[in-house]
Amino acid sequence: MLDSKVPSGPLAEKWSKYKFDLKLVNPANKRKFTVIVVGTGLAGSSAAASLAELGYNVKAFCYQDSPRRAHSIAAQGGINATKNYQNDGDSVYRLFYDTIKGGDYRSREANTYRLAEVAGNIIDQCVAQGVPFAREYGGLLDNRSFGGAQVSRTFYARGQTGQQLLLGAYSALNRQIHKGKVEMFNRHEMLDLVKIDGHARGIIARNLITGEIESHEGHAVLLCTGGYGNVFFLSTNAMGCNATAAWRAHKNGAFFANPCYTQIHPTCIPVSGEYQSKLTLMSESLRNDGRVWVPKTRELAQKLRKGEINVKDIKEEDRDYYLERKYPSFGNLVPRDVASRNAKEAVDDGRGVGKTGVAVFLDFEDAINRMGEDAVRAKYGNLFDMYYQITDENPYKQPMRIYPAVHYTMGGLWVDYNLMTTIPGLYALGECNFSDHGANRLGASALMQGLADGYFIIPYTVGDYLSGLGFDPVDKSHPAFEEKRKEVEDRLNKLLSLKGNKTVDDIHKELGHIMWEYCGMARTAEGLTKAKSLVQNLRKEFWQNAKVLGTNDELNMSLEKAGRVADFLELGELMIDDALNRAESCGGHFRLESQTPEGEALRKDDEFSYVSAWEYKGDNLPSELHKEDLVFENVELTQRSYK
Amino acid sequence: MSEQMNLTLKVWRQKNKNEKGRFVTYQAKEISEDMSFLEMLDVVNEENTKKGEDPIYFDHDCREGICGMCSLVINGRPHGPEYGTTTCQLHMRHFHDGQTIVIEPWRAAAFPVLKDLAVDRTAFERIQQAGGYININTGGVPDANEIPIPKRIADQAFESATCIGCGACVAACKNASAALFVSAKIAQFAHLPQGQTERYERAQAMVDQMDAEGFGSCTNTGACEAECPVGIKLDNIALMNKEYFTAKLFREEDIH
Numbered sequence: 033m034l035d036s037k038v039p040s041g042p043l044a045e046k047w048s049k050y051k052f053d054l055k056l057v058n059p060a061n062k063r064k065f066t067v068i069v070v071g072t073g074l075a076g077s078s079a080a081a082s083l084a085e086l087g088y089n090v091k092a093f094c095y096q097d098s099p100r101r102a103h104s105i106a107a108q109g110g111i112n113a114t115k116n117y118q119n120d121g122d123s124v125y126r127l128f129y130d131t132i133k134g135g136d137y138r139s140r141e142a143n144t145y146r147l148a149e150v151a152g153n154i155i156d157q158c159v160a161q162g163v164p165f166a167r168e169y170g171g172l173l174d175n176r177s178f179g180g181a182q183v184s185r186t187f188y189a190r191g192q193t194g195q196q197l198l199l200g201a202y203s204a205l206n207r208q209i210h211k212g213k214v215e216m217f218n219r220h221e222m223l224d225l226v227k228i229d230g231h232a233r234g235i236i237a238r239n240l241i242t243g244e245i246e247s248h249e250g251h252a253v254l255l256c257t258g259g260y261g262n263v264f265f266l267s268t269n270a271m272g273c274n275a276t277a278a279w280r281a282h283k284n285g286a287f288f289a290n291p292c293y294t295q296i297h298p299t300c301i302p303v304s305g306e307y308q309s310k311l312t313l314m315s316e317s318l319r320n321d322g323r324v325w326v327p328k329t330r331e332l333a334q335k336l337r338k339g340e341i342n343v344k345d346i347k348e349e350d351r352d353y354y355l356e357r358k359y360p361s362f363g364n365l366v367p368r369d370v371a372s373r374n375a376k377e378a379v380d381d382g383r384g385v386g387k388t389g390v391a392v393f394l395d396f397e398d399a400i401n402r403m404g405e406d407a408v409r410a411k412y413g414n415l416f417d418m419y420y421q422i423t424d425e426n427p428y429k430q431p432m433r434i435y436p437a438v439h440y441t442m443g444g445l446w447v448d449y450n451l452m453t454t455i456p457g458l459y460a461l462g463e464c465n466f467s468d469h470g471a472n473r474l475g476a477s478a479l480m481q482g483l484a485d486g487y488f489i490i491p492y493t494v495g496d497y498l499s500g501l502g503f504d505p506v507d508k509s510h511p512a513f514e515e516k517r518k519e520v521e522d523r524l525n526k527l528l529s530l531k532g533n534k535t536v537d538d539i540h541k542e543l544g545h546i547m548w549e550y551c552g553m554a555r556t557a558e559g560l561t562k563a564k565s566l567v568q569n570l571r572k573e574f575w576q577n578a579k580v581l582g583t584n585d586e587l588n589m590s591l592e593k594a595g596r597v598a599d600f601l602e603l604g605e606l607m608i609d610d611a612l613n614r615a616e617s618c619g620g621h622f623r624l625e626s627q628t629p630e631g632e633a634l635r636k637d638d639e640f641s642y643v644s645a646w647e648y649k650g651d652n653l654p655s656e657l658h659k660e661d662l663v664f665e666n667v668e669l670t671q672r673s674y675k
Numbered sequence: 676m677s678e679q680m681n682l683t684l685k686v687w688r689q690k691n692k693n694e695k696g697r698f699v700t701y702q703a704k705e706i707s708e709d710m711s712f713l714e715m716l717d718v719v720n721e722e723n724t725k726k727g728e729d730p731i732y733f734d735h736d737c738r739e740g741i742c743g744m745c746s747l748v749i750n751g752r753p754h755g756p757e758y759g760t761t762t763c764q765l766h767m768r769h770f771h772d773g774q775t776i777v778i779e780p781w782r783a784a785a786f787p788v789l790k791d792l793a794v795d796r797t798a799f800e801r802i803q804q805a806g807g808y809i810n811i812n813t814g815g816v817p818d819a820n821e822i823p824i825p826k827r828i829a830d831q832a833f834e835s836a837t838c839i840g841c842g843a844c845v846a847a848c849k850n851a852s853a854a855l856f857v858s859a860k861i862a863q864f865a866h867l868p869q870g871q872t873e874r875y876e877r878a879q880a881m882v883d884q885m886d887a888e889g890f891g892s893c894t895n896t897g898a899c900e901a902e903c904p905v906g907i908k909l910d911n912i913a914l915m916n917k918e919y920f921t922a923k924l925f926r927e928e929d930i931h
Contacts, residue, residue, distance in 0.1 A: 082813040097734065098800055100840055101742040117820060153814070160816035162809050162869045164833040171823030189833060195741055196836060203808035210804040218797065241789060270736040304709045309717055310738045418740075421764055424709075487813050535724045537717075581724060586691060587732050587790040590724065 034287075034645055034660045037448040038142040043666050044124070047146045050449070051492050055499040062087030064503040067494065068235055068250035070222045070277050072099030072205065074198055074479060075462025076256030078486025081204035084213035086491055088498075091248055092205070093217045093237055095272055100202045103258060103270040104482060107194025108315040108415075110178055110186035111479040113151040118175050122183040124148045129667060130181055131477060134367055135442070135470020136619035136635060137669045138290070140643075140662065142449060143467040150488040151480050155187055157487055161200040165189050178317065178476045186476045191315055191414050197479055201486070220246070221592065222277040223520045225253065225284045225458065226512050232458035233506050234513060236520045240592065243585040245520055247513040249506035252457045252494055255281060256486070259441035259463040261294065263600045263607065264552075265544025267438035268300060268313040274596040275603050278445055278464055286453040287645040287658060289446035289466035291603065292611035295473055295620045296553050297439035298371035301422055302391040311437035312422060314394075314415055316475050319364045319371070321399040321408070322432070325353045326392050330382040337389050343430055354378060362674040369472045369620045369633070370674060372436035376553045377631075379435070386433045395431035436553065440478060442469040442620065443610070446645040446660075450493035451485060454645075457497060461485035466643070471619025524584055527594045532577030536593045539574050540600065543567065547604055551611050556624045560612045564605060571601040606646060606655060613657060616640045628671070637669050679705045680772035684719065686731055687779045692787045692795070698777070701731075708768035712755060713738065713745065715767055732791040740764040740904065743839030746846070747792055748779040753843035753902045761841065761904045781842050783851035785889045796842050798888035799856060806880035807860045809869050828866055835863040837905050844899035844907070850891030855899040857885045858915035859907050865918055875927070878918035 039050040057065070065088050069080040072094040080092040094102060116122040127148035132139060155173070159165065165187050166174040178186040189196040208214040219240040226234035226247070234249040260275035261267035282288045299314045327333040328350050335341045354374055356363045364371075375392045378384060385391050400408050405428055409416070416427045423433070445453050445460035447467055452459050462482035469477065550563035574597065582588040617626040617633035618640070626634045643660040682703040689696030703719050710718070713735050720730035736744040740761040747762045749755035755765040770776065778792065786794040824832075836859070844855035861878050864870025870877070893912055900909045 078813075085812040096736055096742070096744060097796055098743075098840065101736055101744045103737060103742070106737045106739050106741050115819070155819045156816050157813060159819040159822065160809065160811050160869060162832070162836075162864055162867050164829050164836050164863070164867070165819075167824055167826045167829040169826050171825050171829075172820050189836075192741070192837060195839075196833075199836065203803070204813070206800075206804040207808040207810065209800075210806075216800075218800070270742065271738060272736050305707055307707065307710050307714050307718055309711075309714050312739055418764075421760065422711075422766065424766070424768060491813065533725070535721055537721060579724060579727075581727065582729055587793065589732060590730060 034446070034658050035448065036140060036660055037450060038140065039449065043141065043145050046142050047149055054492055054496040057495045057499045059087055061503060063089060065089065065498050066091060066250040066506070068248060068253045069093070069256060070235065070254065071102065071256035071258060071464070073102035073104035073256060073258060073462060074201055074482030075464070075486045076102065076254070077198065077201035077205045078483050079254055079256060079461055079490050080214050081201060081208050082487050082491045083494065084208035084211070090208070090214040091217065091250060092214055093220045093222060095219065095221045095240065097218050099205055099216065099218070100199060102198065103273055104198045104479070105195045106270065107479055108191045108313065109317055110176065110188035110193045110476040111154065111197065112178070112185050112476045113155045113187060113480065114148060114185060115152050115155060117173060118184045120183045122185050126183065127151065127185065131468070131474060132470070132667050133672060134474035135472055136633065136672060137470065137637070137641070137664065137667070138293070138618050138662065139470030140467055141664060141666055146489070147468050147481055147484050150484045153488055154480060154483045158197055158200050161203060163189065163196050163200040165196070176317070181474070194479060197483065201483070222280070223595070224280045224516045225455075226516045227284060227455065228507070228510050228512050231456045236516050238520070241587055243583070243588070245517055247508065247517055249508045249513070251498055251501060251506060252459065254459045254461055254490065255445065255464050256461045257464050259444065260600070260603055261438045261441050263543065263604045264438040264547050265540050266303065266308060266311050266548075268297060268311050271310060274599070276596055276599045278460070279599040279603055281445060281453065281455065281458060283648050284455065285648070286455050286458055287446040287647050288443070288606060289643050289645045290443035290471070290610065291607040291646065292551070292614060292621050293442035293471050293619065294438060294607070295368060295440040295442060296372045296436040298368055298375060298436050299394065299434045300437035300439075301419065302386055302388065302433050302435040312418070313437070313439060314419060314432070314434065316368070318394060318412060318415060321411070322364065322394040322396050323353055323398060324355050324364050324371070324375070324392055324394055325351045326378045326383040326385060328352045333383040333385060333389070336385055337387065343393070352383070359674045366674045367472060367474065369622070373553055373622055375436055391433035391435045393431035394434045396427060397431070400428065440473055442466065442471060442473055446643065450496065451490055452493070452497065459490060459494065461490060471621055524591065524595070527580050527591060527598070528582070528584060530575070530578045530580045530594070532579050534573070534577050534579060536578055536580065536590065536597050539570060539578055540593070540597045542570055543597070543601060543604055546570070547607070551608050554622050554624050555611050557612060557615070560608050564608045564612070567601065567605045567608065571605070574598060574601055609655060610644055610646065613644060614640055633672070635671070678708050678772070680708065680767070680770065682706055682770065682773070683775040685775065685777045686792070688731070688791050689788050691790055696788065706767055708766070710767045711738070711763055712747070712749070712765040712767065713763050732793050734793045735763055738763040741839060743841040746781050746794065746841060746843070748781065748846055750777050753781070753846040754904050758901070759904060759906055761839070781846035783845045783890070785851065785853070786842060786845065798890070799840055799842065799853070801888065802853070802857055802881055802884045803860065805884035806877040809864065810873060822868055824868060832863045832866040835859045835866065835907065835911055838907050839905055841904065843902050843904060845890065847898040847902035848891065849896065849898065850894060852893045852899070853885050853888070853890040854893035854912045854915065855903065855907055855909070857881050858911035861918055862911040862914045865914055874918060875922035878915060879922050882915070882919050
């Protein structure tokens with residue numbers, strides 16, 4: 033039933049050949065079509081701008097007060113591309129291979145190859161837009177190595193690469209808004225999808241300022257709404273990041289793929305108290321020079337936590353640089369999933385540091401001795417400042433404390449090679465889809481994927497669909513719009529009628545605790561089974577005992593949050609179902625029952641070399657699992673080893 | 676570490692842009708010095724919610740100091756008493772037990788209040804739409820390394836490009852001028868070779884839109900630079916003026 037539409041032929045020729053085979057829309061006819069783009073991060077802004085340039089009419093939506101504020105803006109490290117400017121042996125195939133391997137062989141070969149193939153164009157495009165990438169003294173672009181890659185292929189703009197790329201895409205979007213080709217709807221939230229005869233034909237959105245429920249029609253709908261990390265309450269996502277658009281699409285028939293693949297990023301500032309609202313990432317580049325360690329014994333760790341001894345009192349031989357010890361060849365540069373799991377192990381073993389004991393050290397003392405404090409400042413100054421601002425501790429004088437935090441979700445709406453979901457006319461781009469990163473995303477590849485989808489893939493594939501439609505405008509008087517609108521209004525009224533005694537945040541925090549404990553860095557069948565019933569009970573409690581204030585006709589954060597948390601509660605349960613089904617370990621999904629004798633993730637390729645695509649069957653009914661077999665024609669599946 | 680404090684907050688409450696606003700006093704109890712300013716407001720809002728009072732509305736999103744969504748004039752200063760930081764990165768250790776904190780929205784005619792502490796900054800959007808871009812389409816551009824850019828120039832452009840568009844410069848200015856915000860974008864492109872083709876048209880279009888939005892004039896007092904959370908420099912305004920006046924004084928064929 034699931035057709036990935038991956039074209040036949042040799043890997044390196046698939047996309048070129050496919051592009052030729054795709055049907056085109058005559059330039060004069062493009063203006064007869066309207067495309068709705070939801071979300072304005074890298075994927076959304078780039079798609080909206082590129083489609084408008086081609087001549088389509090675009091309606092773009094974001095919940096923030098400006099498209100420039102989408103959370104792509106917070107990405108720090110960089111963006112990969114296979115320019116091989118450094119003459120160090122990089123190639124499209126190598127980036128493809130690294131990405132497939134990094135994803136623990138759970139992504140689709142053809143999609144990943146295409147991503148690597150178009151990556152170079154992204155850099156050209158961004159430079160032409162005026163994105164100020166880092167440069168060398170000769171005036172050419174600088175690169176750095178990142179996330180364990182053995183070549184330097186990462187382009188960056190200090191620690192603000194996401195900001196600069198997004199502002200580039202935003203400028204392209206602004207140009208089209210000015211030309212009248214994009215109609216921009218700020219402070220709007222998509223609350224449902226409208227289908228006519230099985231095809232996506234519009235959305236229902238709430239104007240967050242006035243509360244008005246609006247219907248918008250279009251010939252195709254693109255969801256570029258990011259990931260669902262905020263299911264965990266605490267994550268590195270922005271406060272407003274949510275899964276509502278994707279989840280509503282799922283409930284309308286779009287399959288949700290691999291929801292259990294979540295990325296827990298190893299270098300974040302640890303939680304300091306119950307009031308904590310979000311977690312802050314410290315760029316992974318810190319692991320290029322920082323050394324990760326905990327005390328060798330629990331006794332020492334305990335003394336340290338109680339303040340009876342100081343870090344400096346712990347002698348070199350009493351420190352356990354566990355990543356260097358266990359993975360001598362990659363050391364502190366192992367992939368994110370491996371680094372995170374090892375931090376958890378050290379903490380669970382009672383050797384964590386900091387007041388709470390839920391942290392490990394990232395130590396720059398050696399780097400400072402080797403390069404001097406000034407050199408360290410030049411490289412990481414802004415990150416050290418940020419750390420100091422948040423923790424009031426000086427990382428030049430004492431080691432940083434770090435701990436993993438939820439950062440990215442590899443799972444998302446199932447899409448075929450065209451980026452189309454199982455609903456015709458509905459597409460998912462960027463983090464919102466599932467296709468390119470498998471079970472673990474490598475550093476500097478999220479920005480690459482968002483922009484690849486928006487600039488260089490969707491402009492080709494959406495035309496193929498639209499060309500088969502005929503030129504009639506979408507019938508806005510179709511009863512499907514009124515029906516969905518009514519459903520949305522009823523749901524909002526139901527939320528506003530909740531007058532229990534728990535705040536929405538209370539319930540969201542409880543959900544976060546359950547997910548982190550049982551569906552976080554290490555998962556077991558027993559824990560997941562328990563979590564499932566806990567989440568089900570919490571969902572019941574939400575609808576009985578939550579408290580939502582205010583009215584619909586105003587800026588109402590209580591109502592906004594309630595709607596999002598209601599959807600997180602349902603999605604959380606699906607994540608658990610998926611994690612239960614996948615009785616193997618791979619990438620970010622670690623099942624304690626499935627590990628190698630050395631405690632590494634043990635894949636079961638015979639049983640689980642497939643994409644799990646879940647179909648929604650109705651409230652309180654179990655979702656149905658569909659499997660898309662992953663076929664590897666070009667790479668050999670091996671146990672990942674970073675030793 | 677982790678001292679607890681009790682604070683008195685005087686917060687601007689305003690139901691919507693048509694109704695009159697007023698200050699309302701709240702007590703913030705047992706506030707940890709490790710909290711961010713917005714987490715302190717979260718705590719107050721949770722208390723209010725439990726009491727059935729409408730929570731204080733404020734804009735915020737990334738809470739990492741980069742999205743530019745958070746605002747707040749805290750004791751008369753945009754983004755609070757610390758230099759070089761946004762409200763979301765301001766921590767309570769910079770306040771003391773028993774202190775009274777006055778919290779207001781950005782105040783500017785071009786930024787009408789939407790509710791409580793949130794203002795409408797779409798004027799900034801229209802200024803960017805007027806010319807804050809290079810006129811190229813996706814695809815068909817030269818290889819990225821075909822345009823060598825001296826590191827010094829690239830770094831200058833980067834410094835201007837880091838503006839987060841929060842509007843603190845407008846809130847800090849006695850004239851509510853948007854000159855720092857507008858000039859940062861004009862300067863980014865004026866520095867770069869990619870921006871040369873349309874540099875004068877861009878400066879005119881963006882400045883004209885800024886004026887049309889009702890922002891005040893720049894009188895070079897430098898309050899904007901002092902309060903900018905990301906350190907955008909006053910030099911940008913000088914460059915903007917140069918671009919604008921060059922465009923106005925000379926014929927196009929003489930300057931290109």
